[in-house]
Amino acid sequence: MRDPLLRGGEAGARFPCKQRHLVLLVLLAAGCAKPPDAAKPAENPIEKSTNQDYAALRHFPLKELMRSGVKVNGKEIPVWVMDTEAKRAEGYMYLRPEDAPDGHGMIFLFPAVEKDYTTHGFYMANCLLELDIAFIGPDKKVLNVQRGKKLDPTNLPATGPYKYVLELKAGEAAKFGVKAGVKVDIPSHLETKE
Numbered sequence: 001m002r003d004p005l006l007r008g009g010e011a012g013a014r015f016p017c018k019q020r021h022l023v024l025l026v027l028l029a030a031g032c033a034k035p036p037d038a039a040k041p042a043e044n045p046i047e048k049s050t051n052q053d054y055a056a057l058r059h060f061p062l063k064e065l066m067r068s069g070v071k072v073n074g075k076e077i078p079v080w081v082m083d084t085e086a087k088r089a090e091g092y093m094y095l096r097p098e099d100a101p102d103g104h105g106m107i108f109l110f111p112a113v114e115k116d117y118t119t120h121g122f123y124m125a126n127c128l129l130e131l132d133i134a135f136i137g138p139d140k141k142v143l144n145v146q147r148g149k150k151l152d153p154t155n156l157p158a159t160g161p162y163k164y165v166l167e168l169k170a171g172e173a174a175k176f177g178v179k180a181g182v183k184v185d186i187p188s189h190l191e192t193k194e
Helices: 015-034 084-088 173-177
Strands: 069-071 074-082 103-115 133-137 142-149 162-169
Touching: 069 103, 074 084, 074 162, 133 173, 162 173
Parallel strands: 074 103
Antiparallel strands: 069 074, 103 162, 133 142, 133 162
């Protein structure tokens, strides 16, 4: 039987035991090394995308989300219902202004009141349109409205503990009269699925 550790061209010569162990250690270390690309930070899919159908990057297409409506000052606002952690995390991500109709919004339903409101705000990573973000307390009154700038990772906090968030295209909060102290009529049948 031929020894697999024979040196090429030197019939019958073998690696000494120490060299054999060294070779095995080198091969083992090479096999365990991270590939060169593993050290690179995750790439932003928006920056790498060559086609303009960013909505295809969504896990929850708008047409598949539950729809409902909320009322502010007697005005009905059609909304997509964001009732799970995964849906709340995605929100308006990857939607262009033309993908979401004017006068529509998203209502985010949380399983509990967010008491750490200064650090657990909203941000605009991967959002391609500016938004009005209305934080709503458990009494269904607006605490404050923040303006989110597209692709901005800055934390946008509430001014108090919140249980709901209403997102609208930028400028539409004023159009519907959504401002601090205003009551938002959120249907009682809308609940989180968690």
